[in-house]
Amino acid sequence: MDENGMLITSAELADALAGGAPPRVLDVRWRLDRPDGRPEYEAGHIPGAVYVSLDDDLAAHGEPTDGRHPLPAVADLQAAARRWGLDDGDEVVVYDDWSSFSAARAWWVLTDAGVARVRILDGGLSAWRAAGLPLETGDVQAARGDISLAPGHLPQLTPDEAAELAASTGTLLDVRAPERYRGEVEPIDPRAGHVPGAVNAPTGGNLDTDGRFLTPAALRARFEALGVDGAVGAYCGSGVTASHTVFALRLAGIDAALYPGSWSQWSNLSDRPVATGATP
Numbered sequence: 001m002d003e004n005g006m007l008i009t010s011a012e013l014a015d016a017l018a019g020g021a022p023p024r025v026l027d028v029r030w031r032l033d034r035p036d037g038r039p040e041y042e043a044g045h046i047p048g049a050v051y052v053s054l055d056d057d058l059a060a061h062g063e064p065t066d067g068r069h070p071l072p073a074v075a076d077l078q079a080a081a082r083r084w085g086l087d088d089g090d091e092v093v094v095y096d097d098w099s100s101f102s103a104a105r106a107w108w109v110l111t112d113a114g115v116a117r118v119r120i121l122d123g124g125l126s127a128w129r130a131a132g133l134p135l136e137t138g139d140v141q142a143a144r145g146d147i148s149l150a151p152g153h154l155p156q157l158t159p160d161e162a163a164e165l166a167a168s169t170g171t172l173l174d175v176r177a178p179e180r181y182r183g184e185v186e187p188i189d190p191r192a193g194h195v196p197g198a199v200n201a202p203t204g205g206n207l208d209t210d211g212r213f214l215t216p217a218a219l220r221a222r223f224e225a226l227g228v229d230g231a232v233g234a235y236c237g238s239g240v241t242a243s244h245t246v247f248a249l250r251l252a253g254i255d256a257a258l259y260p261g262s263w264s265q266w267s268n269l270s271d272r273p274v275a276t277g278a279t280p
Contacts, residue, residue: 005117005119006107006119006120006247006250006251007119007120007121007122007213007251008093008119008120008121008122009121009122009123009127010121010122010123010127010128010130010131010133011131013025013046013093013121013128014131014133016093017046017047017048021091022048023090023091023092023093023119024050024084024085024086024090024091024092024093024142025046025048025049025050025092025093025094025095026049026050026051026052026084026092026093026094026095026106027041027045027046027049027050027051027052027095027096027125028052028054028058028094028095028096028102028103028105028106029041029051029096029097029098029102029125030053030054030055030096030098030102030240031098031102032188032237035054035055036053036055037051037053037054037096037097038051038053040097041139042137042138042139043137044135044136044137045125045135045136045137045140046095046121046125046128046133046135046136047134047135047136048136048140049095049140050084050085050140050142051139051140052080052084052094052106054069054102054105054106054240055069056080057072057076057077057080058072058077058105058106058109059071059072060072060073060076064190064264064268065265065268065269066261066265067238067239067260067261067262067264067265067268068188068237068238068239068264069105069238069239069240069260069264070239070260070261071109071112071151071156071239071260072109074113074149074150074151077109077113077149077151078113078147078148078149081110081113081115081145081147081149082144082145082146082147083142083144083145084142084145085142085143085144085145086115086145086147087145087146087147088146088147088148089116090115090145090147091117091119092110092115092117092118092119093118093119093120093121094106094107094110094118094119094120094121095120095121095124095125095128096124096125097124097125097126098124099124099203099204099207099211099244100120100121100122100123100124100207100211100213100244100247101203101240101241101244102240103120103121103124104120104240104241104243104244104246104247105239105240105243105244106118107119107120107243107247108154108243108246108247108258109243111153111154112151112152112153112154112156113149113150113151113153114148114149114150114151114153115147115149120213120247122212122213123210123211123212124211126211127210127211127212154246154257154258155233155255155256155257155258156257156258156259156260157233157235157257157258157259157260158259159259159261159265159266159269159272161233161257161259162195162233162235162259162266163195163196163197163272165231165232165233165257166195166196166197166198166280167196167197169230169231170230170231170232170233171199171226171227171228171229171230171231171232171233172195172197172198172199172232172233172234172235172259173198173199173200173201173226173228173232173233173234173235173242173245173256174194174195174198174199174200174201174234174235174236174263175200175201175202175203175234175235175236175241175242175244175245176194176200176202176203176236176237176241176263177202178200178202178278180192180237180263181193181194181198181200181278182194182200182276182277182278183274183275183276183277186267188237188264189237189263189264189267189268190267190268191267191274192267192274192276193267193274193275193276194263194274194275194276194280195235195263195266195272195274195275196273196274196275196280197275197280198235198275198280199226199227199280200278201222201223201226201234201245203236203241203242203244203245205222206219206222206244206245206248213248213251214248216251216252216253217252219248219249219251219252220252220253220254222252223249223252223254228249228254231257232249232254232255232256232257233256233257233258233259234246234249234256234257234258234259235258235259235261235262235263235266236262236263237262237263237264238262238263238264239258239259239260239261239262239264242258242259242262243258246258
């Protein structure tokens with residue numbers, strides 16, 4: 001386990017699952033091109049893990065001006081968490097098979113909602129497999145839990161606050177691929193480019209070649225090199241992978257705010273300016 005208690009290794013998770021008070025394990029497999037991860041989950045998952053649908057459980061569905069993945073209403077999130085079997089006081093471990101991007105969304109949403117201990121499986125399912133640990137197939141239906149949730153434990157940004165942060169008061173990190181930041185391509189959203197003043201910090205830079213998070217010291221050095229000194233926020237395409245950078249910043253000992261609407265919201269707001277090119 002890391003010094004901040006935010007990550008758990010495959011060996012540590014295997015030991016915990018064999019103990020007397022195992023954590024609740026959530027499988028949050030999702031990709032932009034394959035949003036329903038249930039078929040892969042049913043084909044093989046960590047024993048006891050419950051499948052979580054990012055699109056259905058960790059996001060709401062609204063107007064384009066809300067962004068592609070608005071945060072879920074607390075009542076909907078609480079109903080989903082109870083369906084997953086979560087009780088008040090449970091320790092939760094989340095994982096995926098895509099560099100912990102969607103697992104980080106689950107970490108952010110649950111931590112914001114008041115779940116005290118949510119950890120990400122470092123290296124995700126590939127690390128579990130590489131360790132030779134077992135998988136099970138099929139579906140896990142947990143006994144209904146009774147957890148009570150209340151959001152507001154983590155900072156987030158409105159469009160106005162994101163603009164202000166980028167313009168003068170701190171650092172706003174755009175964690176999308178460089179070509180999307182520069183405005184050379186935009187495969188999804190209506191306008192190409194970035195929030196004026198935002199600094200490009202692609203999410204993959206938080207990880208080593210094995211898909212594990214860099215050490216806190218290495219992460220801090222990365223963010224300091226990007227100019228992080230004071231207030232910081234992060235956005236991506238729809239608020240999913242930006243959660244990964246908020247997590248990495250916290251690993252480095254830096255509190256950061258998430259802009260949940262991200263570029264999918266900003267680019268649908270016609271009055272918001274757009275910058276292009278490699279500089280903020």
